[in-house]
Amino acid sequence: MSFQVLGSGMYVPPRIVTNEDISKFVDTNDEWIMQRVGVKQRHISTNETAADMGCKAALAALENSGVKKEEIDLILAASVSGESISPSVSCMIQNLLGVSCMTMDVNAACSAFIFMLETAAGFFARGRAKKVLVIGAERLSRIVDWEDRGTCVIFGDGAGALVLEAGDSYIDSIFDVKGGADVIDIPQAIGKSPFFEGTQKKPYIHMAGQETFKFAVNAICHDSTQLLERQGFTWDDVKYIVPHQANKRIIDFACVKLKIPHEKFYVNIDRYGNTSSASIPIALDEMNRKGMLKKNDLLLLPAFGGGLASAACLLRW
Amino acid sequence: MVFEKVAAMLAEKLECEVSEIKPDTKFEALGIDSLDVMELLMNVEEEFGTEIELGENKVNEVGDLVKLIESKLK
Numbered sequence: 001m002s003f004q005v006l007g008s009g010m011y012v013p014p015r016i017v018t019n020e021d022i023s024k025f026v027d028t029n030d031e032w033i034m035q036r037v038g039v040k041q042r043h044i045s046t047n048e049t050a051a052d053m054g055c056k057a058a059l060a061a062l063e064n065s066g067v068k069k070e071e072i073d074l075i076l077a078a079s080v081s082g083e084s085i086s087p088s089v090s091c092m093i094q095n096l097l098g099v100s101c102m103t104m105d106v107n108a109a110c111s112a113f114i115f116m117l118e119t120a121a122g123f124f125a126r127g128r129a130k131k132v133l134v135i136g137a138e139r140l141s142r143i144v145d146w147e148d149r150g151t152c153v154i155f156g157d158g159a160g161a162l163v164l165e166a167g168d169s170y171i172d173s174i175f176d177v178k179g180g181a182d183v184i185d186i187p188q189a190i191g192k193s194p195f196f197e198g199t200q201k202k203p204y205i206h207m208a209g210q211e212t213f214k215f216a217v218n219a220i221c222h223d224s225t226q227l228l229e230r231q232g233f234t235w236d237d238v239k240y241i242v243p244h245q246a247n248k249r250i251i252d253f254a255c256v257k258l259k260i261p262h263e264k265f266y267v268n269i270d271r272y273g274n275t276s277s278a279s280i281p282i283a284l285d286e287m288n289r290k291g292m293l294k295k296n297d298l299l300l301l302p303a304f305g306g307g308l309a310s311a312a313c314l315l316r317w
Numbered sequence: 318m319v320f321e322k323v324a325a326m327l328a329e330k331l332e333c334e335v336s337e338i339k340p341d342t343k344f345e346a347l348g349i350d351s352l353d354v355m356e357l358l359m360n361v362e363e364e365f366g367t368e369i370e371l372g373e374n375k376v377n378e379v380g381d382l383v384k385l386i387e388s389k390l391k
Contacts, residue, residue, distance in 0.1 A: 036350060210355045210371055217359065249352045253359075 002121040003132070004167025005317060007065025008285040011056035012043035012158035012272065019153065028149045034270075038248020042156030042273030044141045049083045050159070051092035054137030057159035057281070058093060061133065064288070065163040072163075073129040075103040076119055078112030078277035080186055080306070081139045089137055109184070110244050110305025111175075112136060112277040113160075114313050118173055124166045135161040136277030143186060145204035154247065155205070156273030160281025171298070172231050173313040174223050183211045184306040213253075216246055219310035220254040220302045227300065227314055235260050237298055238314075240287070244303040245269035245279040266292075276305065293317045319390070320383045326360055327379070340380030354382065361386055 018041045019030035033039055045053065054077055062069055075097075077090035082105075087095075090103035108115040116134045123129040137159035146152045185206040220243060228234065241264050243251055248269050255262050266283050275282060280301055287293050297317045304310035324338040331347060338347075344354055354376055362369050369389045376382045 036352065210351055213352050213355050214359060214371075253356055257359075 002170035003164040004169040006163045009060025010160045010282045010285040013045040040270045050137040050139045053159035055096040057161040061161035076116045077135045111303040111309045111311040114311035169316040171314040216250045219304040223312035239297040
């Protein structure tokens, strides 16, 4: 017993920031950004929090699924860029929705959406929920170092959500964690303790580009191959691969190493940038609204990022 | 041996003559960015069946990459 997907939703803030906009105050240019990351533009919040965006994505998903917000038993949310450490983003989304169900945040950075699906599957298996909202909501513009041209061009803001009910569509999943802060690190606010003697880094996204690239490509290749082998599937059985949209170069190289056609990958990083935990549900909602997904289509969702953690799942739409 | 392998991989990627690749050829001059270098490194890892960590090493020229690979293969 796991779950099936009833509907999807997404929300991105209206302000679009192009590469040209960024190059006005950062030493960069459109050609470099497109070549290195594959991002043309990203949506940036001017007055909405991660929870605000998560709530809007949730409402879109509820409408798409025909489920009333009062029917939701559990809200799972993920964000590395919530306004507060407490209340959690899921608590604030519950507040904004005006409901009273249980809520919980899952911190697994860019892999969090898959970790949340796994968590939801557990709740359904124990019969502890009938309807679950799963939301990735990020205001990464808040935690990006806008003076670091290597990172500020990559990320974008937005939220994506799925509504789930009990079913058998979650076929299999795989998780790998290599805990450590040397490749990707997002420190908390430094604080003013008069007792702490250690050094503290600036509270922004720190990312070693080359090491992240290597980790991500190896993660997609390893996780995908393992899942398919375990289930006796071939790449022909998979309709689409909907990866975390971290960097187009990661997807391109994984495609080469796996020897599969690029058309199997859904890519929208050019329009949204890297939206961390929101990237997979945003992509799924776009595909859903475009009519690309038919019932029972087998989807492979690979994710990877801070932790370091990687996760992938096979899901029937 | 390692230099010949790396030069051949670069020549294939860039669709140029192997003779155009020298140890002091800068990656930037070839239009190779840091992620291309990482792709090259990962292909070399697969070719030689060994893990090669970039670490703190600066790899600006073809020769830098060759030296790094040779040090890991010892």
